[in-house]
Amino acid sequence: QDSEVLRTRDPQLLAQCEVVVDVGGEYDPQRHRYDHHQRSFTQCMRSIRPEKPWTTKLSSAGLIYCHFGSQILAELLGQPEDSPVVTVLYDKLYENFVEEIDAIDNGIEQGEGQPRYSLTTTLSARVARLNPRWNQPLQDPQVG
Numbered sequence: 001q002d003s004e005v006l007r008t009r010d011p012q013l014l015a016q017c018e019v020v021v022d023v024g025g026e027y028d029p030q031r032h033r034y035d036h037h038q039r040s041f042t043q044c045m046r047s048i049r050p051e052k053p054w055t056t057k058l059s060s061a062g063l064i065y066c067h068f069g070s071q072i073l074a075e076l077l078g079q080p081e082d083s084p085v086v087t088v089l090y091d092k093l094y095e096n097f098v099e100e101i102d103a104i105d106n107g108i109e110q111g112e113g114q115p116r117y118s119l120t121t122t123l124s125a126r127v128a129r130l131n132p133r134w135n136q137p138l139q140d141p142q143v144g
Contacts (some may be wrong), residue, residue, distance in 0.1 A: 022060035035062040036106070045094065054094065056117060059105035065098045 006013065014024050019032040026033040027041055036043070036059055045054040048066050058066060070090050074081040077089070099117045103110070110116060 010126065021064060029063075029067055034060050034065060034067070036060050045099075052091070052094075056098055056099050056102050056108060057106045057107070059102045060100055062094075062102040065094060069093065069098075 003018070006017065008014065009023050011024070014020050018102075019034070020026070021034045022037075024033055024035050025038050026035055027038070027043065028079070035041075036057070041057075043059065043063070044056055045052040045062070046070055048058075052076050056062075070081050070086055071123050073089055073093075074086045075085075077086060079086050096118055101123055102108075104123050108116065135139075
């Protein structure tokens with residue numbers, strides 16, 4: 001909660017970080033390194049959590065969700081991490097939100113014939129909603 005967010009690719013600075021996400025070319029959950037940008041990376045939800053059915057290659061977002069999603073949901077809901085409510089919500093959020101991000105980030109087509117994942121919206125559409133409309137007056141982002 002009180003952590004500083006640092007955006008860098010500088011290996012010397014990354015080495016000092018407690019958690020590194022989406023950079024660094026390393027997946028090592030024991031050291032809290034969550035990058036999927038190496039040729040040898042093939043992890044999916046099922047390979048990390050064998051009780052889960054999904055085989056879409058994880059992005060860094062999916063890695064964080066895979067490792068911490070249940071814990072975060074349990075805390076937010078005031079439920080034990082292994083409660084049925086947390087399990088169902090975890091699965092639904094992955095299947096209907098995070099898996100799409102994983103697939104798009106990794107360049108995985110939705111499918112040939114039967115879709116591999118649900119497309120409820122695109123990441124590009126989500127980001128576009130944050131942009132001002134074409135006919136809105138320009139605002140200084142520093143002012144709000």
